[in-house]
Amino acid sequence: MITRFQEYITKQNLCKKTDRILLTVSGGADSVVMLDLFHNTGYNTAIAHCNFHLRGTESDKDEQFVRELGKKYGVDVFVKHFDTKEYAALNNVSIQVAARDLRYAWFEELRQKKGFDVIAMGHHTDDQIETFFINLFRGSGLAGLKGMPIKRDHIIRPLLFAGREDIEVYAKKHNISFRDDSSNKEEKYLRNKIRHRLAPVLSDLTDNYPDAVIDSLNNLREADTLLQLLLHEKFDGITRQKDDTLALSKAEFRKLQPADVWSYYLLRRFGFNRSTSDNVADAVVRGQSGKLFYSETHQLLVDRDELLIKPLQKNDKAEYRIDDGQQEITEPVHLIFQTVTVDDDFSINAASSLAQLDKDRLVFPLKLRKWQSGDKIKPLGMSGSKLLSDYFIDNKMSLFAKSDIWLLLSEKDIVWIIGHSISDDYKITSKTREVLAVRLM
Incomplete structure (x- = not known):
């Protein structure tokens, strides 16, 4: 099995010997065998273990067992404790979904914080088949029926070449001890019903179970890969990015x-x-x-x-302060500020990305905020004020474009709809001595 393990990693390009690999170890047979295989093939590994506190002292014994594994194999062990039931209640999800969300988020956080290259999970072919049937009963499409990916982003599944029986035989042959999760025997979960009720029936019905199902999963995965390539090609042909x-x-x-x-x-x-x-x-x-x-x-x-x-963007209701003499801000929009003295060489620039304002009329600090219902401005060249909502309609701005609008204000006056019009009240006149030039980058 060691040879098959290494060949599978190489064939699927899962990781390199120079990589730092974070192994997700629950203490069960699959994850402990995965640890042993990585150890015997010379990879640089560490262990991550989640204590979800769902099985009382049994959960704590799992944690202690995994800590002892770390000592045995000479690798670091990272443990995280979760209040899984509280998370499930707060987020209105099942315990299983809560545990999945919590562990995946922590694994990725740990990978980034400690500099691991990949996260290895101990799923095997029986897990893959169970996932197929779960998604089948949920009415999933091709994406769900193809099963768990062998590799996606930083997550790898190096045991998807082996079945549960292969793993248990390896553990017995090499005297590898592991923990039994009592919840795996509870048939209140659909996965366990498939494992204990459906799988034995399918095995009795046909001699080529589970191999035929795995072959079908591989075919579905290939079909989905081709479909995604065709969809990307079509999508790129009818879209544009701005x-x-x-x-x-x-x-x-x-x-x-x-x-x-x-x-x-x-x-x-x-x-x-x-x-x-x-x-x-x-x-x-x-x-x-x-x-x-x-x-x-x-x-x-x-x-x-x-x-x-x-x-989706956050609903930004904050106001940002701009002091006199400030030269630049980069958030929430990138603006450059420059004070210019009006002389014979000065010229007015009508570019929408530049606001030239009569600085003597401005009251600092200026403010920057999103537009709000009821906002008004006296657009450049007009004698009266106009609601911004009407201004947007007149300029045929989409809902998306309106949601991106930021305003520059002097006290309560809107002096610039950034990227669009300045206020006529703050335009340059024959009496203007200094100009505040604000450029949208």
């Missing part, structure tokens, strides 16, 4: 049939589920505009001619 916003042509989108299927596969990378992607497709087909849709990470606007997709 700053943090991705624009997808509605005209090109309408050519894609069936619309709901294309919508789902194009938008799911941004976290949009089937229901939302169907609604997006329906809005495009019906010629509707102005509709906003949200995923956990992105927002999508069905605009006049395009679908606009951008990451």
Whole structure:
């Protein structure tokens, strides 16, 4: 098995001998055998162990066992204690989901903090098959049915070539002790029902179980890889990127049939589920505009001619102070400030990225904030004030563009809609002696 282990790592390009590898060790047979295999093949490793405090003293005994493993193999052991039940209650998720979220977040935090190259997890082929059936019963698509990835980001699964029986045989042959998790016998969990009820039946029904299922999973994984390549090619052909916003042509989108299927596969990378992607497709087909849709990470606007997709932003209600003499700020927007004396060489620049303001009329400190409902400005060249909401409509600004607007204020007066218009009250006149030039970078 040691030879197969090394060959699998090499073939799948999981890690190098020079890498620092963080092994996630629960104390069960799979993770302890993984530790032994990495040790016997000469890799540089350390152990990460989670104590979820879900099984009373049994959890603490698991932790102690793993600490002893660290001494036996001469590697560092990192342990994290979690109040899993509290996390589950606060986030309205199941205990299983809570434990998964907590451990993955901590593993990545530990990897970055301690400088590990990869995180190795002890999943094997039986875990893979169980995951397949869990996702099958949930109605998952191709992405769910293909199973756990062998490698994704910094996570590797070097035991996906072996089954549970292979691991237990190796442990017995090499006198490797491990801990039995009593919760694995509880059939209240779907995974355990599949393991204890369904798998034995499938094994009795056919001689080629589980190999045939693994072959099917590999075929599904290959099909999904090809699908993703084709989707990326199509996506790149009908989109354009501007700053943090991705624009997808509605005209090109309408050519894609069936619309709901294309919508789902194009938008799911941004976290949009089937229901939302169907609604997006329906809005495009019906010629509707102005509709906003949200995923956990992105927002999508069905605009006049395009679908606009951008990451969700925090609702920034803060005000930022700008003192007289300050030369630059980089957050929340990048601005350069320069005081200029008006002389014969001075000229007015009408670029939208530059505000030239009569400095004598400004009251410092200036303020920088997002626009708010009810805000007004006297746009340059106008005699009366106008609501910013009306200004945005007149300039045909999308909801996304409006959400990005920042304002420069002197006391309560808006002196510049940054990147757009200055206030007529603060323009340069024949009486202006000094100009505050503010450039948007």
